[in-house]
Every structure is written in C-alpha cells, then in structure tokens.
Amino acid sequence: MKEPVCVQAGETLDAAARKLKKENIGALPVCLNNRVIGMITDRDITMRGVADARDVSKMTVREAMSAEILFCFEDDRAEDAETIMRQNHVQRLAVLDRGDQHLIGIISLTALSGGVSERRPYEVIFHKTFTDHRGHPHHSELMRITVAKGTKEEAINTATRQFEEMNKVKVWHQLADGYDVTSVHVDARGATVEEREPTSEREARILRRARELWERAGTPEGQDEQIWGQAAAEIDREDHPQD
Structure with missing residues (x-):
C-alpha cells in the first residue's frame, strides 16, 4: 500500500x-x-x-x-x-x-x-488548450492511450481511432486541440529514456489526410505506411507546389 x-x-x-x-x-x-x-x-x-x-x-x-x-x-x-x-x-x-x-x-x-508493469513503447496524450486570465495557453490532458507495437505513425493512428471510438466523435480534433507522443527507449548506458514530442501542424494535417485516404480505400489492413506516405506527399505538395 x-x-x-x-x-x-x-x-x-x-x-x-x-x-x-x-x-x-x-x-x-x-x-x-x-x-x-x-x-x-x-x-x-x-x-x-x-x-x-x-x-x-x-x-x-x-x-x-x-x-x-x-x-x-x-x-x-x-x-x-x-x-x-x-x-x-x-x-x-x-x-x-x-x-x-x-x-x-x-x-x-x-x-x-509483485512486479513492475511493462512500459509500452508509445503513449499518445490528447489535450485541450485553455487560455488563462493573462492570455497564457495551458494544456489540460484529456486522455492518454498506450500502444505496444508498430511505428510511431502506426501508434498515432491506433490511438486516434481509440480516442474517437471511446469519445464517440468522428475525428479526434472535434474534441482535442492536439496530442503529444511519448516514446520510451534504453540508451547506450542502459538507462531508460522517455522522450515527448508535441504534435506539429504538419503531422496533424497528414494524420487527417491519411484517415480520409484510408476510409476512401475501404479501411484496408496492413497499408498504414503506404497510406501515411501518400498523405504526407499530398500535404507537402500543397505546401510547396513548385518544389
């Protein structure tokens, strides 16, 4: 106790x-x-x-x-x-x-x-942003979802789907203003290192586009990386049309 x-x-x-x-x-x-x-x-x-x-x-x-x-x-x-x-x-x-x-x-x-729970490789923390009386933004955590397998992009996709299902919203950003991704790894000295990455606007747009492409394709399995790559390419072309 x-x-x-x-x-x-x-x-x-x-x-x-x-x-x-x-x-x-x-x-x-x-x-x-x-x-x-x-x-x-x-x-x-x-x-x-x-x-x-x-x-x-x-x-x-x-x-x-x-x-x-x-x-x-x-x-x-x-x-x-x-x-x-x-x-x-x-x-x-x-x-x-x-x-x-x-x-x-x-x-x-x-x-x-009688044991220590195993840390999963990714945690996706959804948050809402509030502004205090001084105009300073603050994040209020809404939910954190742990994902045991896959790449960071796959973990984000899994977490956003769970967030949407649990909160009965069509897309995660109807309720949350953003999310952070926490990853855990062991460094060369054997120490456990936790890194937290805030959502970039580009990632958020790619995520929304990837979800659209995935649904348009009939929600296929095993194509997460290809769909994410296609979505990223489309967003980058929109941002840099002459590159």
Missing part, C-alpha cells in the same frame, strides 16, 4: 487533470477532508467537462465525479483486493480504515502482482 493520492471535492477539473498527469494514472479518489465520496477519471473530465463546453478552470471535481466508490479495508486479504480490481477492470483501489472509513492509502494491481 502506498500513501494516498486523492483530489479534494472542491478542487477544479484542471487541477485534477494535472494531478492525473503527474501521477500517470487514469483515476483518483475524491475526498472531502479524509473521507472518500467518489471517483474522478480522465474520461469524466473529458465527457462531463470538456465535451459539454464547461470551464474546467472553474468546474469542481464534485460536479463531474462518479459517486460509485471502489475500495477495500486495510485488514482485507490482498487476494480480495486483487479480485475487486480485476472484476472491475481497474488498476488502483482506495484503502479505507474500517473504523471511520477514512482514506489511508492506495493499492495497485501491479503491487499485488
């Missing part, structure tokens, strides 16, 4: 999004003082905040949270906690004191399984 990581009910959605990003998790217990009153997920922020055009810098966590709470008590068996997580398809569980039921910790499925 680890020290509890939660968000207070009165905090804003953008504060919750930053905490989710910092902890690299998809859900947080919502607390009123030390008592758990709900859960907030990245999807809650997306669907109840951003998708409804609410101001996430003012909307509180309590307005978007789910009142359904998954938890175990500190004296429960580890096997029972693991069963709760596996049956409900979650990675983390709030641990409560059996007496006054206040939050005392967080247990993860990885910890119970």
Whole structure:
C-alpha cells in the first residue's frame, strides 16, 4: 500500500487533470477532508467537462465525479483486493480504515502482482488548450492511450481511432486541440529514456489526410505506411507546389 493520492471535492477539473498527469494514472479518489465520496477519471473530465463546453478552470471535481466508490479495508486479504480490481477492470483501489472509513492509502494491481508493469513503447496524450486570465495557453490532458507495437505513425493512428471510438466523435480534433507522443527507449548506458514530442501542424494535417485516404480505400489492413506516405506527399505538395 502506498500513501494516498486523492483530489479534494472542491478542487477544479484542471487541477485534477494535472494531478492525473503527474501521477500517470487514469483515476483518483475524491475526498472531502479524509473521507472518500467518489471517483474522478480522465474520461469524466473529458465527457462531463470538456465535451459539454464547461470551464474546467472553474468546474469542481464534485460536479463531474462518479459517486460509485471502489475500495477495500486495510485488514482485507490482498487476494480480495486483487479480485475487486480485476472484476472491475481497474488498476488502483482506495484503502479505507474500517473504523471511520477514512482514506489511508492506495493499492495497485501491479503491487499485488509483485512486479513492475511493462512500459509500452508509445503513449499518445490528447489535450485541450485553455487560455488563462493573462492570455497564457495551458494544456489540460484529456486522455492518454498506450500502444505496444508498430511505428510511431502506426501508434498515432491506433490511438486516434481509440480516442474517437471511446469519445464517440468522428475525428479526434472535434474534441482535442492536439496530442503529444511519448516514446520510451534504453540508451547506450542502459538507462531508460522517455522522450515527448508535441504534435506539429504538419503531422496533424497528414494524420487527417491519411484517415480520409484510408476510409476512401475501404479501411484496408496492413497499408498504414503506404497510406501515411501518400498523405504526407499530398500535404507537402500543397505546401510547396513548385518544389
């Protein structure tokens, strides 16, 4: 069990999004003082905040949270906690004191399984851009999707399709303003290195064109690289018609 990581009910959605990003998790217990009153997920922020055009810098966590709470008590068996997580398809569980039921910790499925979860080679992080009262832009993370196989371009295509399906939008940029791609590799010294690349406007345009070409071709399998190359060539010709 680890020290509890939660968000207070009165905090804003953008504060919750930053905490989710910092902890690299998809859900947080919502607390009123030390008592758990709900859960907030990245999807809650997306669907109840951003998708409804609410101001996430003012909307509180309590307005978007789910009142359904998954938890175990500190004296429960580890096997029972693991069963709760596996049956409900979650990675983390709030641990409560059996007496006054206040939050005392967080247990993860990885910890119970006795190992470190394998990092996948690519994470695509979709974000919405908000401007503060000083006119400074800030990114609020909407969702991160990990992809285990393929090239970066294939990972982006896979992630955008999942993002569109999960959020029920035709194209990802109807909801998100951009995405970053995080890759993980081991350097010559054996150290794990994480690199995060922001979306370029050219990449975003290529992605949209590639999706159009793919759908026009009847959604074929195994042609991602060819379609991406065709889309890139078309965009570059449009930008530099005389080259």
